[in-house]
Amino acid sequence: MQFTPQRLEKLNRFMKHEEVDAIIVTRSQDVQYLTGYQNPRQDVPVGCLIPVDQSPSLLVSESQHDLVAQENLISRLVSYKDSSEQIWHPLHSHSFWEKIVDLVGEQSLSDGMIGLQHEWITVKEFDLLKEMLPRAGFKNFSNVLWRMREVKDAMEIDAIIQAVKIAEIGLRTALEVVAAGKTESETSVEIEAAMRSAGGQLRGIRAAVLSGLKAPYRFSQPTSARIDMDSPVLVDITVSHAGYFAEVARTLHTSRPTDKQKDIMKKNHAICDFLEKQMKPNVKISDLMEKVSDIINLEKTDYQLIGPVGNSIGLDLREPPLLISSNPTSLREGMIFSVHPTFYHEKSGSVKTADVFRITQDGCENLSRISRETM
Known part of the structure; x- marks a missing residue:
């Protein structure tokens, strides 16, 4: 697992500059960059929620939970129910977004500004998220993450x-x-x-x-x-x-x-x-x-x-x-x-x-x- 705390410090500076309260990361490579977790299966979605100045919550499927729990994680590990709904595959399932919304509520972010990776969620997923978080604002954070990753540590x-x-x-x-x-x-x-x-x-x-x-x-x-x-x-x-x-x-x-x-x-x-x-x-x-x-x-x-x-x-x-x-x-x-x-x-x-x-x-x-x- 490759991760340095300095990446989160850097992320926090970007988040404050962009005036977002948290980001939801849904692209595997960016999840790895920010949490250190390298997803061994590209067909099983992962994600993370990162509020400003707080540690990430890493979201994995129930089938991966026990394996991931053995790793030395800086993130809080949370699992979502595996889905057999073919209509979602290989996207993030309804149960994934339900768990994300639960985490957002726990962090008192339901009416905050949330950064998303717009090119890595579908219109259907975005509509669902807006429906589940009607008071929240949303902002595309993709380009910021690319800029963060330009210089390698x-x-x-x-x-x-x-x-x-x-x-x-x-x-x-x-x-x-x-x-x-x-x-x-x-x-x-x-x-x-x-x-x-x-x-x-x-x-x-x-x-x-x-x-x-x-x-x-x-x-x-x-x-x-x-x-x-x-x-x-x-x-x-x-x-x-x-x-x-x-x-x-x-x-x-x-x-x-x-x-x-x-x-x-x-x-x-x-x-x-x-x-x-x-x-x-x-x-x-x-x-x-x-x-x-x-x-x-x-x-x-x-x-x-x-x-x-x-x-x-x-x-x-x-x-x-x-x-x-x-x-x-x-x-x-x-x-x-x-x-x-x-x-x-x-x-x-x-x-x-x-x-x-x-x-x-x-x-x-x-x-x-x-x-x-x-x-």
């Missing part, structure tokens, strides 16, 4: 570093087992097995060996297609440790790359090298991305940049802030980013490099230790 950084180490084991395995004639799926299974043996968690583990037209897209899956000698092979690895993600990717070639493929790879590496040197506290993301655009110079190229160049990473694989030109956010010490520029050319294939960068007091640290040069 020491325990979070350590978890991400461990995840990167596991991802690198997968990547080293890929360098050994990727070969022409093998299928994408069998090679991916070998890499994933190595990461599981090294302690990679079930949630979020992905070793995708991809080639051909589908390779650059985020949710592409390995198939029975065989790796040929002419196409670049994208090895895209994500893994989590203690709930925290890492992403590492390299592009390999089983034969001799063409001049075009080398050119695309050179441009890809130039972006990573630039950001590693230039990302530091107080630098605006928009300023960085303007210079990245100059490096890419898409107007004079015949290949595409797929998706953002990168994003923050932590309890979620994709967190704000994104590395995009319209983002005015300034970098701060303790932020951690997945930097993953991905290019696609219809004849030459795909190129992706992904590393995890930590913003330090005076610069940027690459948490990945494997060379970007693979061709």
Whole structure:
């Protein structure tokens, strides 16, 4: 269980600034961040109620109660009845909200201002809550929680570093087992097995060996297609440790790359090298991305940049802030980013490099230790 009391102190400052009396947290990753409890089953909802300047009440199903009670919790543990109502699944059930309302009443918050995660409850759930708490006010607190999570504390950084180490084991395995004639799926299974043996968690583990037209897209899956000698092979690895993600990717070639493929790879590496040197506290993301655009110079190229160049990473694989030109956010010490520029050319294939960068007091640290040069 990963948790520091400083997170609650930080939350209290945000709550007072936003003028809310309590928040109801219904997203598993945020429940973990604020209570330390990592839900082992994503299909069983959890939640927590946190009044200003008070300890959280952690809400779990009756079926999980005894298991959770064995953990060293800073929160008050409360359970709600398991529901067989299919109409609610996989949402928070009627019994969940009844228990939340009971807790709100116990804390004398029935006519207070309550923060919610609007993107993580349905209209039906929100209507029910308004019906059960007619005198309460409600305010979206989602963006505040995202801002809280932008800067990682020491325990979070350590978890991400461990995840990167596991991802690198997968990547080293890929360098050994990727070969022409093998299928994408069998090679991916070998890499994933190595990461599981090294302690990679079930949630979020992905070793995708991809080639051909589908390779650059985020949710592409390995198939029975065989790796040929002419196409670049994208090895895209994500893994989590203690709930925290890492992403590492390299592009390999089983034969001799063409001049075009080398050119695309050179441009890809130039972006990573630039950001590693230039990302530091107080630098605006928009300023960085303007210079990245100059490096890419898409107007004079015949290949595409797929998706953002990168994003923050932590309890979620994709967190704000994104590395995009319209983002005015300034970098701060303790932020951690997945930097993953991905290019696609219809004849030459795909190129992706992904590393995890930590913003330090005076610069940027690459948490990945494997060379970007693979061709």
